[in-house]
Amino acid sequence: MLLKKSATVPKKKDAGSSHLRPLIGAALISCAVAWLMGHLDYKLSWAFAAVFVGLPFVFFAFTFPRFGLLTALGLSYFIFFIKRIVYNYELPVGLVVEVLLITSAVGVLVRSFLHDEMKPGWYKNKITVMVVLWIAYLLLQAVNPNMTSMSGWQLAFRGIISFIATYYISFYAFNSLQFVRSFTWLWVGLAAFAAAYGIYQEVAGLPPWDLKWVTSSPTLFALNFIQGKFRKFSILGNVSAQGIFMAYAAIFCLVMMMGPFKTKIRIYMAISAVLMLLAMAFSGTRTAYAQVPAGIALYVLMTINNRRTLMLAMGAMAVFIFILFGPIYTPQIIRIRSAFFPSEDSSMQVRDKNRSRIQPYIWTHPIGGGIGTSGEHGREHAPNHELAGFPPDSGYLEVAVEMGWLGLLLNLSVKFVILFTGVHFFYRCKDPEVKILYAAYICSFFSITVAHFAQVATGQLPNGMIYNCTYVILIKLIEFDRSDQSSSYFSS
Known part of the structure; x- marks a missing residue:
């Protein structure tokens, strides 16, 4: 009986072979x-x-x-x-x-x-209302009678879809302070890596893949090789994107350094800010040089009664004066100084002449010439358009010529509502961490609105994606304030 029973017991599978099968399958695949x-x-x-x-x-x-x-x-x-x-x-x-x-x-x-x-009513706030109006205006540009080709608008439509997707996901994702922290740590950490790689390019020289790219066309070479050396673009798309993003991230880290965090976090933010400012200087992007004082100035105005703020302001002012008037004449310092003395810079004089020349067109075309009709995009997508080849050299000027003064007014209104919302909630919230996050995102956002005057600064990755997520972060942060859970002021 015992023998018969034991014969029916199934054999035990070899545990080692069962664990090895997925590995063998993965190796074969x-x-x-x-x-x-x-x-x-x-x-x-x-x-x-x-x-x-x-x-x-x-x-x-x-x-x-x-x-x-x-x-x-x-x-x-x-x-x-x-x-x-x-x-x-x-x-x-x-x-x-x-x-x-x-x-x-x-x-x-x-x-x-x-x-x-x-959450129900996620769209019931003033920022979303303005964003919807802006998106509607962009979509209506598809029937702009001044366009000679739909090609430029169709290319921009992809960006519109990505923006809508990012905005919608953000309302779902930023449902806790923990995720805001995760998002913030991720982009700041990667920004520090981009800064470190830019410094590596400066110290060790451009690696073969970067050198081949920057010399792949005469235009790229002329843009990046100035005063006998290459400007540094790190892992980003170009020197402009690198400089603007490094300034944006440095402002964020400098403000976060003033927050209620542990000493090791403040040290990390301080080191990251220094690396980012160095990488910004090596990029040679003059627009970025103006961003930093603009962002710091806003933070000083918002927190003027704070003792740490006064210390930061005095330190920043001392460094700024030394850079402008100190006995240092490196190529980077000379280029930084040229950003604050535009009357002495020939390229700035050319830009001013272009702006003066195009003003009559802007006033006579309230809805603009159509998306994608100016600059090099215009040469490619609408070569017969009168704006084709005209260099906007400014995000606001590009909006004005392509979408008219009505589009520019709406664009500025969106930015005003976002900044007003952030500043309003900054003064309403009581939680120190939420408050410093508001300050950091507001000051960085403001610096981009300043940079947009001299460059097309908001559409470049990764800065554009973080910039778009900031819209929702400024709406949602007030919900995580321990002292004030309601935010009815901006509800529709």
Whole structure:
């Protein structure tokens, strides 16, 4: 009986072999993918890799929208670096960011229908009302009678969709102070890495992939090689994006350094700010040099009664005066000084003449000449348009010529409402951490609005994505204030 019973007992499976099977399967699949990429056509191999690598990310972005937002943010830093390091400057890496954002937005939409996870009335605030009006105006530009081609507007439409997706995801994602912290630490940490890489380029020289890119065309070389050395663009798209983003991040870190944090966090913020300011100087972007005093000045005005603020103001003023009038004449210092004495700079004089020349066109075209009709985009997408080739050299001027003075007025109104909302809630909240987050995001945001006067500063990644998320952060932060949970002042 015992023998019979024991014969029916199933054999115990080998635990080691059961754990090895997934590893063996993964190894075989990896070998198969590598072999196929080595034997397929170049473009087809990249498509094959995108399917096997991209689909899991798309799935997780749909299932976990916060993951999608953070992944898109992280990838936005490395879009241009990936292109340079693989020596393929037409690689559509930016499309991956757009797909992640749209997929995450669809995921939020599905979750809101199935599980009702979006808070009711999320759209009932003044910033969202202004954003909707701005988006509606951009969409109406599709029927602008002054356009000679729809090509430029169609290209801009992709950016509009990405902005809508980012805005919608943000309302779902920023539902706790912890996620605001996670988002903030991620982008600040990656900004510090971008600063460190820019300093590495300055100290060790441009790596082969960066050197090949910057010398790939006469235009790029002329823009980046000034006074016998290359300007440093780090992992970002160009020197302008690097300089503006480093100034934005440095202001943020300087303000956060004044917050109610542990000493080690303040030290980290201080070191990061120094690295970012150095990287900004090495980029040679004069617009960025004006951003820093603008952001610090706003913080001083907002917290003038704080003893730490007075110390920061005095220290910043001493450094500023030394940079402008000190006995140092390095190329970076000379370029910084030229930003504050524009009358002595020939390029600024040319820009002023262009602005004066285009003013009659702006006044006679209240809705502008159409999106994508000015500058180099105009040459490419609307070569027969009278604005084609005209260099705006300013985000506000670009809005004025392409969307008219009505569009410029609406654009400025959006920025005013955002800043007013942030400042209002800054004075209402009591929690020290929420208060310093408000100050840091407001001052950085304000610095970008200043930079937009001299550059097209808000659409460049990753700065543009952080800038767009700031809209929602300024709305949501007040909900996490321990002393005031309601924010009815801006409710519709």
